[in-house]
Amino acid sequence: MIALSDVSKDFVLHNQGGAVIPVMAGASLEVAPGECVALVGNSGAGKSTLMRMIYGNYLCGAGSIMVGGLDVARAAPREVIALRREVLGYVSQFLRVVPRVPTLDVVAEPVWAAGGSRSEGEARARDLLARLNLPERLWSLSPTTFSGGEQQRVNIARGFARSFPAMLLDEPTASLDATNREVVLDLIREAKAGGAAILGIFHDEAAREAICDRELDVSGFAPRVAS
Numbered sequence: 583m584i585a586l587s588d589v590s591k592d593f594v595l596h597n598q599g600g601a602v603i604p605v606m607a608g609a610s611l612e613v614a615p616g617e618c619v620a621l622v623g624n625s626g627a628g629k630s631t632l633m634r635m636i637y638g639n640y641l642c643g644a645g646s647i648m649v650g651g652l653d654v655a656r657a658a659p660r661e662v663i664a665l666r667r668e669v670l671g672y673v674s675q676f677l678r679v680v681p682r683v684p685t686l687d688v689v690a691e692p693v694w695a696a697g698g699s700r701s702e703g704e705a706r707a708r709d710l711l712a713r714l715n716l717p718e719r720l721w722s723l724s725p726t727t728f729s730g731g732e733q734q735r736v737n738i739a740r741g742f743a744r745s746f747p748a749m750l751l752d753e754p755t756a757s758l759d760a761t762n763r764e765v766v767l768d769l770i771r772e773a774k775a776g777g778a779a780i781l782g783i784f785h786d787e788a789a790r791e792a793i794c795d796r797e798l799d800v801s802g803f804a805p806r807v808a809s
């Protein structure tokens with residue numbers, strides 16, 4: 583479902599004399615449907631960069647990034663947008679929302695965008711927000727003024743509102759209390775059972791052990807530096 587072959591990435595710092603920072607070379611990996619793979623490796627090894635390339639936020643220098651039949655490395659912007667709408671979900675650590683949109687709509691929106699009915703989206707949003715213990719009095723308010731933990735739970739609810747064949751998870755359990763952390767682990771288990779191919783960054787080692795089928799050390803993709 584997700585398959586990378588020989589992917590490389592250099593950053594060029596145009597505002598610093600065009601300095602070239604090689605981050606990875608020859609990165610190859612596969613994630614099968616129903617599998618959850620954790621990206622591990624030291625800070626700066628390139629875990630976030632790899633995820634951003636798969637989501638199409640960063641261009642890759644070489645190689646192919648196949649997600650559900652589309653090569654993200656060569657895809658047109660509209661193809662990437664369609665991929666994000668239909669195939670590839672992404673749960674980041676931080677919520678980015680349009681101000682004044684009520685929480686319930688923020689969470690239901692992916693269901694509506696996929697053609698689900700108004701009531702179907704709302705029912706899913708209510709179920710998730712209740713499971714994630716977000717007080718019902720907050721559901722009609724915009725999440726912009728919520729606490730960090732409340733925003734994170736809205737973000738997770740939105741990320742799991744509909745089922746995607748592939749998902750990228752960036753620290754989905756970071757800074758959650760034990761109860762909500764368990765809820766998130768259950769949501770990931772449900773996505774796996776539904777056949778999603780999941781790739782994630784989990785600094786929470788216990789979470790990694792609980793839900794991931796294997797770990798992949800990104801340090802192995804470090805470019806060779808000429809000595």
Ligand SMILES: Nc1ncnc2c1ncn2[C@@H]1O[C@H](COP(=O)(O)OP(=O)(O)OP(=O)(O)O)[C@@H](O)[C@H]1O
Pocket residue numbers: 593594603605623624625626627628629630631632
């Ligand atoms: N936009 C960017 N421009 C220039 N260099 C970047 C950019 N993004 C990342 N890098 C560099 O790429 C390398 C990998 O960064 P990345 O954030 O992918 O690492 P990571 O493994 O996710 O680290 P951490 O665990 O600390 O989050 C770092 O050396 C970083 O400085």
